[in-house]
Amino acid sequence: MLRQYRDRAGLSGEQLAAMMGAKWTGPKISRIEHAVGAITAPEVAQLLECCGVSDPEIVTVLEELARNAGKSGWWSNYGTSAVPQHVEDLIYAEGEAESIRSYHPNVIPGWLQTAAYAKEITMATAFRIPPEEHPAIVDLRMRRQAVLTQPTGLPRWRFVLHEALLMQRFVSHPMLMPEQLRRLLDVSQLPNVEIQIMPLDAGPHPGAGGTFIVFHFARPWPPIVMTEDRNDMRYFEGDEVAGEYDEAFERVMVAALPVDQSRETIKKHMEGHAH
Missing domain, CATH: 1.10.260.40 (lambda repressor-like DNA-binding domains)
Structure with a gap:
């Protein structure tokens, strides 16, 4: 700034x-x-x-x-494996934002994960981190979900998730996905949260570039955009870059199913996993 x-x-x-x-x-x-x-x-x-x-x-x-500056946050006891710098930046951003808009084509975002889903995803993606440190990563992710219902300054959340995420299967944990999809339905009922599903048969849209999140803050803070890939999270600051990604997100929302239809789609997949 x-x-x-x-x-x-x-x-x-x-x-x-x-x-x-x-x-x-x-x-x-x-x-x-x-x-x-x-x-x-x-x-x-x-x-x-x-x-x-x-x-x-x-x-x-x-x-x-x-x-x-320099004061320790509540997350400081988790260690650097659970809280590398880009995660600390994310914790600051999600705690201060007035609105958060995000598109997720590869993994259900941490804010919406159950502990069981978070454990499996951490085992699959954090393979270079010693397994004994995985519980701290999962526990931190669960604590961060409190931001969805914090008592003051509730941010407005809009998630768009690709439908393929609803179809994931964990052979050794057959009830994991029904519970995870129930979590999505429960969170979608919060007054400050909307979840849309990008259908499998959607046409081309800006979300094809991968995961991105746009954070908007109260004045005087400028908006921040976060993009994510396998190796890194990148942050960009300013009205110009946020405007570009806001426009991209608007187009993503148009390509996605409406909120009510998205809830029905989640229910359909939840019932399919249960059989």
């Missing part, structure tokens, strides 16, 4: 550093912008002033962020 204000002011990192004082350098500015360098609340206020930002709401929010 600081980078965004510097760019708007038309300043290079070196120019901003010169305005900040003798102890500042371009690399120091870069480290702070990439959240790998420390900055105090008074320094935040000075930096924003150099960038021409005088809105007291923005200054106050960023000063508070600087004061809280």
Whole structure:
């Protein structure tokens, strides 16, 4: 976000550093912008002033962020295997967002998983992490689901899941999928959650590019887009990139089944798994 204000002011990192004082350098500015360098609340206020930002709401929010930097979150006891940096970023984003829109073609997202499904998926995908560390990953995922029903500031959630996910089978656990699909139906009844299903016979749509999530926050925070593949999660910040993915998501929703029909589709597959 600081980078965004510097760019708007038309300043290079070196120019901003010169305005900040003798102890500042371009690399120091870069480290702070990439959240790998420390900055105090008074320094935040000075930096924003150099960038021409005088809105007291923005200054106050960023000063508070600087004061809280380095404090441990509730997830800190889980260890780095369960909470690598990209997962910590995700926890922050999901906890602060006003709305979250996501498309999932490969795996039912963690927010909607049962513990049994999470265990099987973790065993299949986290094969480079020692098995004894898998329970912590699953437990963390279950705790994160509290964000769906947190007592204040409920975010609005819109999920689109590919129908193929409803057809997964776990031979050694025949009741796993009926329970998982029941979980989808239960969550879909929450007043702040909508789930749509992308049918098997859907035509081409922007979701063909893979999993993506768009987070929108209260002012002054810019929106964030997260994309995911086998090897990495990537984050992009700003109105322009979020606008592109919001448009993509609108097209995905049009291609997907309506909410009511999606619920019937989930029920159909749940009944099919039960036989």
